[in-house]
Amino acid sequence: MPQIRIVLVETSHPGNIGAAARAMKNMGLYELALVAPKCFPHHEATARAAGADDVLAQARCHASLAEAVADCQLVIGTSARQRTIQWPLLTPRQCAEKVTAEPPGHRVALVFGRERSGLTNEELDLCQFGLHIPCNPDYSSLNLAAAVQVVAYELFLAGKAMPSEGREARLATHAELESFYLHLAQALNDIGFLHSSKQAPSIMRRLRRLFGRARLEKREVDMLRGILSCAQRQAHKEAE
């Protein structure tokens, strides 16, 4: 199995952090990352964690989602809502298949948003895939820890059922991909593609989707960045 990290973003209720830790340990997951939690550590978190207080004790806090997933090769974000741009949405079962197919050395982040509002579009942009838990369309807001429980349950089943298999080449980490996207935006701007366009964020979002689905290898990123650099050099030459 790859190394699986559960990331909770700006959780309001410490009880939910504890209950999520319990749900994780029940399914054999131990790595918890918290992005700007409102109250942590907190006695309610400890109480609801029950015997999973070791998971809480090892939890790492981060200032931003980007920081929490910087070293991950695969980042999957939960999403309750349908969005305008069609996101590649996985079910928990498909997500578990994808995760267990990762090579053992890889780090995978499963990201869960705020209790009320979930993840922002900007945070979902940091994810290669979206994850949606099928549920009653008339009442679709799962409790945070309940959502973690369902996803962790599918991961546990998949981990028992499937041998892991993956690509030979090392996939790019999240930080490498973010540098690439930054480079891409600069290059597109340099060559005048994004220049006067209000649509820049939307275009970058579509490109992220595209590359996100492709699961770029490190050497592919290097190659693409080489291409971008060439394009930039050409643009700067003309401007001179």
Next chain:
Amino acid sequence: MPQIRIVLVETSHPGNIGAAARAMKNMGLYELALVAPKCFPHHEATARAAGADDVLAQARCHASLAEAVADCQLVIGTSARQRTIQWPLLTPRQCAEKVTAEPPGHRVALVFGRERSGLTNEELDLCQFGLHIPCNPDYSSLNLAAAVQVVAYELFLAGKAMPSEGREARLATHAELESFYLHLAQALNDIGFLHSSKQAPSIMRRLRRLFGRARLEKREVDMLRGILSCAQRQAHKEAE
């Protein structure tokens, strides 16, 4: 789909009842039965139910598990522990397949035990099948509402995926089966099979398992009871 009832037995923490109601409604389940809950109604139950307070408001309280499942054709009880006698244990996915294969008119009860100690052996005797959620062997105690969430999630998926199909003949209700088991025990006693045996409870338990797996039809129960009556008449004749 058959009519699905979630039954919670002697729940200690009202918050868990509320969280279970929310988990149910998220997955399109609305029928909740409570057997001797410690505190209900309770403000913590209402708070944790969030938008599922309608499920709480409709919940029915019962004095015993037998009463709560009397009108059900299929009763499935969750079990965390391995027991001496091998119970026919289902995974949540197998359970969902079995439940969705029931005819539309049938009533199905899914029974969840106490937070600390689960269901007693006597309560499991009232169930035709056991249900075990696969989990980390080193930390296997799921929160009650988390367990309801996993089972309800599998039911929701199965309900969307599978057309229901069932037998033509009406299956026996729980109450009809209990009358049969009582008759059976009396008959076995009458014919001297259970007479001087300390093993009577264990023997009855094995017989329950056997008939439970068979899913008796009403007309089969009538037939079996006809046989028992004959055996009893013979026994009484010899005794005279």
